[in-house]
Amino acid sequence: MIEFESVSLRYGNGPLILRDASFHIQPGSFHLLTGVSGAGKSSLLKLIYLASFATSGKVKLFGRDVLSLSPDELALLRRRIGVVFQDFQLLDHLSVRDNVSLPLRVTGKYGDKERDNVAELLAWVGLGQYVDHFPSQLSGGQQQRVAIARAVIARPAILLADEPTGNVDDHMGIRLVDLFEELNRIGTTVIVATHSTTLVSEYNFPTLRLSKGEVTAIPPRKGKIGRRGVKVAAKGKADKGKTNEG
Amino acid sequence: MKVKPIALISTADDPITKALPKVIALITFVMSLLLLMTLSAAIFLTHLNRDQANELTIQIPASSELAVQRQRVDGLVSVLTAFHSVREVRVLSKSDVIALLQPWLGDQETLADLPLPSVIAVEVSKDQPFQTDVLLQELRSVAADVVLDDHRQWYSSFSLFSGKLLGLLAMLLVAASLSLIGLIAFALKTSLVVHSKTVEVLHLVGASDLFVAKQFSRLVWKLSAVGATVGATAALLVLWLFQWWMGSEESDVYPLLDFSLWYLIPLLVLVFLIVWLSGLVTQRVVSGLIRRQRR
Incomplete structure (x- = not known):
């Protein structure tokens, strides 16, 4: 589903962000992308959500070399990828509901049913009473949940989350990753970029570790894949069960 | 059922698109005046042609x-x-x-x-x-001492002059249209920088270039509809005031407009064309600018 073949990335004349990275992510898998701040996690995600392109090497999504795609084909491909941005990327002049509905609006498939789905999802992430608010009226954590709702509303085939638990408390963090796991269970390929050691220790997922521009694939620890869930008290079941391995 | 589309491009932080209705109103005002003058001249010429082109006048002191x-x-x-x-x-x-x-x-x-x-x-x-x-x-x-006025000679030279005048007015209309296109293109270039985040987000959630361009053209359609309506109304008002100021005696001599459908329909068509042209130019310009940015 996501294939990197000897991919290098450099912005302008700057240093190499990615060096000869090669990995293959299977459909329906759940991966963590780890590395210290500034390691290039966001840059790697950008290559996947087609916001930037490799300096050298080949990136393939859904079996297609992204450099061979026309602008319209890129747009169609992006519709299959949901992204939770680190800085949320919400549009301040649109209400919470309108922000979340954007991925549906661009496809022209936004009707009464979808409108209800948006409200339902917002209620699920705890923002049911904020649908008509604007992002500037929300806290950082609430904005992040709006960003997550927007990323998942169109049921993407790939979900990328850049530090999704960075601005929420532990309880909400668990709920959000649970949501990602649920989406993963119905077939969504998930990659969560994080520098949170808690998240890495709480969950048992295959990991891509990024360090000094190099990507290392680390298989999951022995035992059940998914949440090990003992340290943080949370609603919902612990050990949500198996997900696909990468 | 489909939900009503919303304005994805905001004018709140964009002084350029905010100023666009005023600029379009001014250009429409000038174009409307030119159009109404052209129509007046053309209708006057038609009347002359019909009534006096084959006439002579004999005067006896x-x-x-x-x-x-x-x-x-x-x-x-x-x-x-x-x-x-x-x-x-x-x-x-x-x-x-x-x-x-x-x-x-x-x-x-x-x-x-x-x-x-x-x-x-x-x-x-x-x-x-x-x-x-x-x-x-x-x-x-x-x-x-009889005096003979051959209207045909006078009409012939007047017709030649009027034809050139009509040509000049038509050229001025074209020049005003080109200015409108240039101004919209300039405004959009700046506006696209102001709205770069919105454009980026729309692209990232899967919007095509055409979808983004249509958001801008929808915005410009609205702004130009307001501007063009104001400009055309102002032109009608100014000509009406001019006619009132000139008084009824002079209006027998000068070919002033009579606010009939012969004038109002072309004026409505002009407003429609300005709005349509503004939207079309916007769509083309935004698509082109996005393509150029991508390279």
């Missing part, structure tokens, strides 16, 4: 003795009716002559007391050759 003047007029009418290719001869009544002179010489009561010239309107056949010199010679044998 005023005489203190009315009987003598009447006798000279009768003699001239005899010559005219006998002349080949003359279709109709009509001696203008005193009130007709007063009506003709009134715009230049003042009120009716004063004119009625003055000795007035006699005027004979002559319509000639379009189909037969006509020699003005020969007719003038025959007329002078009856009244030596």
Whole structure:
């Protein structure tokens, strides 16, 4: 589903962000992308959500070399990828509901049913009473949940989350990753970029570790894949069960 | 059921698109004035063509003795009716002559007391050759001081001049349209920088270039509809005020508009064209700018 073949990335004349990275992510898998701040996690995600392109090497999504795609084909491909941005990327002049509905609006498939789905999802992430608010009226954590709702509303085939638990408390963090796991269970390929050691220790997922521009694939620890869930008290079941391995 | 589309591009932080209705109103105002003037001239020319293109006017200077003047007029009418290719001869009544002179010489009561010239309107056949010199010679044998105005010569040179004027007005309309296109393109270039985040987010959630361009054109459609309506209304108002200021006497001489459908429909078409052109230019310009940015 996501294939990197000897991919290098450099912005302008700057240093190499990615060096000869090669990995293959299977459909329906759940991966963590780890590395210290500034390691290039966001840059790697950008290559996947087609916001930037490799300096050298080949990136393939859904079996297609992204450099061979026309602008319209890129747009169609992006519709299959949901992204939770680190800085949320919400549009301040649109209400919470309108922000979340954007991925549906661009496809022209936004009707009464979808409108209800948006409200339902917002209620699920705890923002049911904020649908008509604007992002500037929300806290950082609430904005992040709006960003997550927007990323998942169109049921993407790939979900990328850049530090999704960075601005929420532990309880909400668990709920959000649970949501990602649920989406993963119905077939969504998930990659969560994080520098949170808690998240890495709480969950048992295959990991891509990024360090000094190099990507290392680390298989999951022995035992059940998914949440090990003992340290943080949370609603919902612990050990949500198996997900696909990468 | 589909939900009503929303404005994805905001004008709140964008002084350029905010100013666009004012600029479009100004350009529409100028274009409307040009259009209405062109229409006035064209309608005036059409009337001239229909009414006076085949007419001659014979003037006999005023005489203190009315009987003598009447006798000279009768003699001239005899010559005219006998002349080949003359279709109709009509001696203008005193009130007709007063009506003709009134715009230049003042009120009716004063004119009625003055000795007035006699005027004979002559319509000639379009189909037969006509020699003005020969007719003038025959007329002078009856009244030596007779004056013959050949409307066809005057109309011919006026028509040539008017044609050039219409051409100039049409060129000015084209120039105003090009200015409009240039201004919109310039405004969008800046506006796209202001809205770069919105454009980026739309792209990242899967919007095509065309979808993004349509958001901008929808915005510009709205802004230009407001601007064009204001501009066209202002032009009508200004011309109406001008007409009122000129007064009814002058309006007999100058071809001013009468606010009939002949003027209002083209004006509505102009407003529609400006709005349509603005939207189309926006869509093309935004698509082009996005393509160029990507390279």
